[in-house]
Amino acid sequence: DTAVSQTPKYLVTQMGNDKSIKCEQNLGHDTMYWYKQDSKKFLKIMFSYNNKELIINETVPNRFSPKSPDKAHLNLHINSLELGDSAVYFCASSQEGPRFYGYTFGSGTRLTVV
């Protein structure tokens, strides 16, 4: 009954590989997000989707491509991984409008590029 679930929890991969992270929410929220948290704990938004439509596309290398097949899922595909991509990636969801009351985060995916 997890509200926002991400897989995998840990991902160790070599430079140059392509990898995907999946996210699903069962809260009925209409907006989903990807955040990157670096080693200094800074949380930076990468993408935001509202009802499958991309609404925020932060300055992120185009090696990162989000995909939202429906409003309950938002996946993140990363091509040609680099050392600097190592971080914790959090998926989150929220309900926009008057019922907005904070983000619900997934448990995160710790990506290590070696």
Place this chain on the structure above:
Amino acid sequence: GQQVMQIPQYQHVQEGEDFTTYCNSSTTLSNIQWYKQRPGGHPVFLIQLVKSGEVKKQKRLTFQFGEAKKNSSLHITATQTTDVGTYFCAGTTTSGTYKYIFGTGTRLKVLA
């Protein structure tokens, strides 16, 4: 660009001492939220403040939104070891390309 800074960046306190983290935005915020992230965990929503000058309490935690809606504070009375973690504020801006910006965070360590 729009920024939300928090001070201090780190704070170590003795168990039982009080703790305050301050959140300052370069632009006016329509509302502000606070989150707590335990070590190794994910951010968890604590509270939302909307009105200018608003003060809300949750047990030992007191949250305040500034009159100008550009700053906020979180005060913890008599800290406990369970308060350890990173506290983030996050603001919804009234203009600009970002709808929601997270603060830089304050890492709290409580020494028993």
